[in-house]
Amino acid sequence: MSNVPLLEVNALKKHFPLKSDFFGGKKGFVYALDGVSFTLAKGETLSIVGESGCGKSTLGKTILRLIEPTDGEVYLDGERVDNVSLNKLANFRRRVQVVFQDPFSSLNPRQRVRDIIGEPIINFGLASGSELEDRIVALMDKVRLPRDAMHRFPHEFSGGQRQRIGIARALAPGSDLIICDEAVSALDVSVKAQIVNLLSDLQDELGLALLFISHDLAIVEHLTHRVAVMYLGKIVELADRRTLFSTPHHPYTRALLSAVPVPDPKAPRNRIILKGDVPSPINPPSGCRFHTRCPYVFDRCRVEEPLLRKTAHAGQVSACHLDEVPPLAS
């Protein structure tokens, strides 16, 4: 692993202004992302997990420049990309691709599969004529689509097949990083497993880095190298997969893990039931954002915002004031 990470995100912020009131005054902001930092190495999978509304998808779209960041920096191979003008992003666009959640709305219903997959190749002038055809066929083989799918329209395919078309499109320009925005959440369990296996095979084969945005911890545990847990626009814990799943540090991570369904009804479970809802990102709580729901809350949490600190385990950082979170009450 070289020293320069493939993707570096530094204190990324996205504040959506609320609709202005009648006199044009700004009423406030939705703090969708509030200082998110992480790095992603070549060929690595980093999963972003969290409840809905915590800013996972905004993070993906902001990195992709589908949404303009409010503040912070994004580097690709050490080159800053967040402040480059949109029409000079060609290199970044070629290397960073996206697979969306909904396999039905992510493909243009009036384009044939070959045009969908070929579009990025043509955009970057990577191939034309018979070479283009060859590349499209190779991509379809790679994602295990039958070749006669080429001249069909998206509505002729099932959800899993459509998602494979989406993956082929993301691979088309020879990308290094694919942002999977809930890429398997809309699929059936068996199809989900196939797509996940396909993604990890492709990763081995092509050395892809994946930024895997998901709320499905079972999938994440299977697929990922590292996991970042997000809560209300901030990363609260980031750790290696094994460390996170065996010794979670942050109380929120623990609550999330305890909520993962276990297929055995007789298995003993220590569910941590959190009280209340996620607070509004328009008016996030002071201090630690989790303090309104944390079972271990104490005075300091309400005033001082905890920073990501290393824990006793290597490669684990957590934003909690408690040095040693007490063991789960059983």
Add this chain to the structure above:
Amino acid sequence: MSVSIEPGFAAAPVLRDVLPPRRERGRVMLFIYRHPTIAVGGLLLGLMVLIAIFAPFLHTVDPTALAPARRTRAPNAQYWFGSDMLGRDIYSRVLYGARVSLLVGFLVAAVSSLVGLTIGLCAGFIRILDTVMMRVMDGLMSIPSILLAIAFMALIGASVQNVVIAISVAEIPRVARLVRGVVLSLREQAYVEAAIASGTSTFKIIWRHILPNTLAPIIVQATFICASAMLAEATLSFIGAGTPPTTPSWGNIMAEGRALWQVKPFIVFFPAVFLSITVLAVNLLGDGLRDALDPRLAKRI
């Protein structure tokens, strides 16, 4: 990385991809069976178009030729539809009148669709223009369209070309609003975002991803505009603010027959029947197209 990934989830073996056989194209009967309204509407409209094109060869005489001695004749062997109070052959006038009505209908549909499409695309894509353009459109829409057309005709004088302009101006805001709405919902679609992420230029996004998906609603809207434009033309001609009296149009013939409609109803009857059939045909076509082009219904292969 320090952590290794266990090989493979316990996934079900990947099934061979079974894709439905491709549908064969053609099959006229099947099409008529699936879309009866398109077939009937298209047939009637096609008939009207043929009548308009071949009007000189369909046993007609000069529609403006006067014959004061033989005025207001009831339909007979010589005057199939009768003659009006100047002795002109109503059959010829109605057939030639189809030219004006269809021309106005199609031209207004084309002009207002194209202009409305352009305005709608601009408004949907360029935030600054959106507010300004849409307020102008709102302003135009707040005036009853027939009044707007009358005012226009009073300003620019009577001619078929001016009728087209006057009616188009009134219809443009409707198309523009429709297109803007569709564009606003399309630009949030994931496939548009995916296209942006894969480096597609804004122009290509509009051309390849937005435009093809706005065509279906526009075509449907265009047929309804076509029908209402023909009615509007007849209305304008009827009140004397439309096609000049020298050119026969269905509205003109009805306007002239209005004074006598209780004693000589056939003067009004024949152009009215033709107008009704044409408007019905266009509306049937539009209804059928809406069903056929609706992507939600397209799934039921």
